[in-house]
Amino acid sequence: MATTRATTPRTDPLTTEVVDLIGTIVARYHDEYEEVATRHALTGAQARVLGLLSLEATPMRRIAQQLKCEPSNVTGIVDRLEARGLVERRPDPADRRVKLAAATEGGRATARRLRESLRFAREPLAELSPEERKVLRDLLKRMLGEPAA
Amino acid sequence: MATTRATTPRTDPLTTEVVDLIGTIVARYHDEYEEVATRHALTGAQARVLGLLSLEATPMRRIAQQLKCEPSNVTGIVDRLEARGLVERRPDPADRRVKLAAATEGGRATARRLRESLRFAREPLAELSPEERKVLRDLLKRMLGEPAA
DNA sequence: TATTGTTATACTCTATAACTATA
DNA sequence: TATAGTTATAGAGTATAACAATA
Numbered sequence: 001m002a003t004t005r006a007t008t009p010r011t012d013p014l015t016t017e018v019v020d021l022i023g024t025i026v027a028r029y030h031d032e033y034e035e036v037a038t039r040h041a042l043t044g045a046q047a048r049v050l051g052l053l054s055l056e057a058t059p060m061r062r063i064a065q066q067l068k069c070e071p072s073n074v075t076g077i078v079d080r081l082e083a084r085g086l087v088e089r090r091p092d093p094a095d096r097r098v099k100l101a102a103a104t105e106g107g108r109a110t111a112r113r114l115r116e117s118l119r120f121a122r123e124p125l126a127e128l129s130p131e132e133r134k135v136l137r138d139l140l141k142r143m144l145g146e147p148a149a
Numbered sequence: 150m151a152t153t154r155a156t157t158p159r160t161d162p163l164t165t166e167v168v169d170l171i172g173t174i175v176a177r178y179h180d181e182y183e184e185v186a187t188r189h190a191l192t193g194a195q196a197r198v199l200g201l202l203s204l205e206a207t208p209m210r211r212i213a214q215q216l217k218c219e220p221s222n223v224t225g226i227v228d229r230l231e232a233r234g235l236v237e238r239r240p241d242p243a244d245r246r247v248k249l250a251a252a253t254e255g256g257r258a259t260a261r262r263l264r265e266s267l268r269f270a271r272e273p274l275a276e277l278s279p280e281e282r283k284v285l286r287d288l289l290k291r292m293l294g295e296p297a298a
Numbered sequence: 299t300a301t302t303g304t305t306a307t308a309c310t311c312t313a314t315a316a317c318t319a320t321a
Numbered sequence: 322t323a324t325a326g327t328t329a330t331a332g333a334g335t336a337t338a339a340c341a342a343t344a
Contacts (some may be wrong), residue, residue: 014282015274021289031177060303066181070336075304077324097302124292125164133163136288139281140170143273192310211328219313224327246320246325
């Protein structure tokens, strides 16, 4: 079945330790993201969509793809952001079926403040020297299947 | 406040790149967790609770603390797991107010299958040699504020 | 015919507040 | 009186199915 199993058994202590560390990072990252969103009176999903739209106006359909959820859900999320003046719906000149959701100026400002509040993985990285950050970057890249730059 | 700020400005390209990589890992980890849970007909929250209870019987209150949610929510989650025979409630001999939620044998089997399906951060780590995994472990530990072993 | 966005529906997770049974 | 668990309630996210407008 797994012919390379012997090289790196999935249960060796070192691998388990790294897996646990990554689990800790994932948990901490998510907790902080939710907390920052709540502090701005947004849910996690709303904060994610606002973050997307602060970069560029996006068709409803594509928002759903980025969120990995059904398009029908995006309607409600954008509704709530629109009700607060953070987002607006605009027609797509090229296709009248499409609605482009776009962040308003206020929405972009909120998104910016949100981004700046997300200290995690910034402050902690200050513990590492630039050389160590490079090593970490290359290891993470290889873990994710990218060529090591 | 942050006297070392000048050394590593939060916006330097290398730090940003590492932050983005960690964001990618977090997203992938969560997507896979949800997908595996769904494949076992469980929600993410149900899978997390079942994972906890497969290790040891736990008072409702403590489950809420681990999930970082209100105790009232745990009632429903455990209800649904119990209705499927994966979990059961038992009295705590030491304190009759307390109910211990415990995984049944079937629940432990499901939890085991679930754990085995979670390949992420296992398979990807196979890309790294044992030495590289050690370096990664120590960098992650320091990032998380632990002494570097 | 196919696609985009929406509505309608039902389920789950979430927080808040009030309740009960113990301590 | 304080604590553990529950119930009731309301808001939000989710998937599914059916619909109108447009392609």
